[in-house]
Amino acid sequence: MRIAYLHGGSIPSVWANSVHVMRMCDAFASAGHDITLYAAPGTHEADDPYAYYGVRHRFPIRTVPVPDGYSPAGYRQRAQRVRELLLEAGAPDLIYGRDPYSLVAAADVAPFVYEVHQIREDLTPPETDHRLLADPRLARLVVITHALARDLRATYPDLDPARVLIVPDCADPPRLDVESVRLPGREGVPRIGYVGHLYDGRGIDLILDVAERIPGADFHLVGGTPEDRDRWEAPCRLANVYFHGHRPPAELPGYYPLFDVVLAPYEEKVYLTGRLGETGRWTSPMKLFEYMSYGRALIASDLPVLHEVLTDRVNCLIRPPADPKAWAHAVLELIDDPGLRRSLGDEARRQVLDRYTWRHRADVVLAGLAGADPSGGTGPA
Known part of the structure; x- marks a missing residue:
């Protein structure tokens, strides 16, 4: 056709x-x-x-x-x-x-x-x-x-x-033909990843709060325009946080396998760039499915619309979007339990390949x- x-x-x-x-x-x-x-x-x-x-x-x-x-x-x-x-x-x-x-x-x-x-x-x-x-x-x-x-x-x-x-x-099925990137940071420590834009409603302040609570892990934020990156990176004084800026979509498959835990901390109001629209009530984030495609252990916000795809302790952990203490506990639980990380990631990947x-x-x-x-x-x- x-x-x-x-x-x-x-x-x-x-x-x-x-x-x-x-x-x-x-x-x-x-x-x-x-x-x-x-x-x-x-x-x-x-x-x-x-x-x-x-x-x-x-x-x-x-x-x-x-x-x-x-x-x-x-x-x-x-x-x-x-x-x-x-x-x-x-x-x-x-x-x-x-x-x-x-x-x-x-x-x-x-x-x-x-x-x-x-x-x-x-x-x-x-x-x-x-x-x-x-x-x-x-x-x-x-x-x-x-x-x-x-x-x-x-x-x-x-x-x-x-x-x-x-x-x-x-999401596409996981790609095996993309060269892995080399992440900055410490050898042998857990790597917590976020991939996406850095504008309002994406929970970036929550990620930084969690990073401060867990100094034993490195946090990597991949994405964002230069202006948005400067907005968050310039005042950040945390030694375990790394801002990578925008990367071509073709390069992102080189990042996902490197993360032990990935975060989708969407707030109740998710804004488009420049606050030109608010879509939190209806959102279906592509990055969510990309995380799942690569079998990553995911922590996501407890938003009604995300429950259309996500189920707590089946294909992810779900936590309140405004509770950094609960998110820190969830990150630590996944760091300490490799079996749980594996089971959540495996089920998430299976669901993507089957229907998404x-x-x-x-x-x-x-x-x-x-x-x-x-x-x-x-x-x-």
């Missing part, structure tokens, strides 16, 4: 939404589909975007700039250009995307799937999402959590439940749509 993926963000960039988009396009290509990605020009320097993200397929990427300083009017202008390019290339069999402006503009070109990760309150005009959800050519609405599906149905009571598909975020791979997700979101199965079946993840 010929699929056009419409993304309003930049490729390449340092933001998680770009990783999600590239992984989905890679999975569509792996399933045998002819996929073309339409994205904004990159905001991060990378000679080869495919190598930067570590994807296996070199699907076409068409860059379409956003005029007028990334304003809503600029996004609507860009959307019209995306529509023109789709028609010039010949209408695809299916349009897939997270960019509401381009989807509105191209809704008459082909049936479309709209993937939603939050309820948008920043769209202009405000009825943009309502228009998309009521469009008869909407083939499917993909949402990442049951919590988001419930809130969407409450916000849009006319939304047809049969069109809604709930599919969490995912990108290839599995690609097959699920397209299942039942015309031409969605070119190979005659859903292949291995």
